Amino acid sequence: MQPRPTAGPRAAYLLTGAIIALAAAYLLWIGREPICTCGYVKLWHGQTNSSENSQHISDWYSFSHVIHGFLFYLALRYLTPRLSFGWRLSIATLVEALWEIVENSDAIIERYRAVTISLDYYGDSVLNSVADILAMVLGFWLAARLPVWLTVALAVGFEAMTIWLIRDGLALNVLMLAWPLDAVREWQAAM
Incomplete structure (x- = not known):
């Protein structure tokens, strides 16, 4: 009896690309x-209180998506030790793509507008959602190659930087979506 062939790294990377393409297609659909809707594309948009936030390729929230990649790498490294990097990346990409789909649902958009300072948030452009998924891929790739101490230092640095500069970040975003605090919202609005 011959051993069954296993799907190699190429299949995992093709699946990762297909997940990103399907997420984009669904968001368009x-x-x-x-x-x-301003009609142009910028590499970076640094103004958070703007109708163009989450509409261009990257913004302050791109750092949160890199941190997603760090966290997914850590979780999958321990939860799926026998899977290759490529298959773990496919799983992480699926989770991130599902988040982008959920984040751009009417219910979550309304939640953001109701409990955070994002009063003018109407969802991400498809370009921004795809770029967010790719930022997660970058974080996943970095976490696989950098020493743990450096990955942790980057995550803490990214969070500290965004909290300092825009009074928001991954931790505050999760807190305000899950358990909104008036004191945090007032602090963020005082920017």
């Missing part, structure tokens, strides 16, 4: 704007 549900009516998300392909690019900023």
Whole structure:
């Protein structure tokens, strides 16, 4: 009896690309704007209190998506030790793509607007969602190659930087979505 062939790394990377493409197609299908309605694309948009936030390729929240990659790498390294890097990346990409889909649902958009300082948030452009998924891929890749201490230092640094500069970040975003605090919202609005 011959051993069954296993899918190699190429299949995992093709699946990862397909997940990203399907997420983009779904977001277009549900009516998300392909690019900023302003009509142009910028590499970086640094103004958080703007209708162009989450509409361009990258913004302050891109750092949170890199941290997602760090966290997914850590979790999958321990939860799926026998899987290759490529298959773990596919799983992480699926989770991140599902988050982008959920984050751009009417219910979550309304939740953001109700409990955070993002009063003008109407969802991400498809371009921004794809870039967010790719930021997670970058974080996943970095976490696989950097020493643990450096990955942790980058995560803490990214969080500290965004909290300092825009009074928001991954931890505050999760806190305000799950358990909104008036004191935090007032502090963020005082920017």
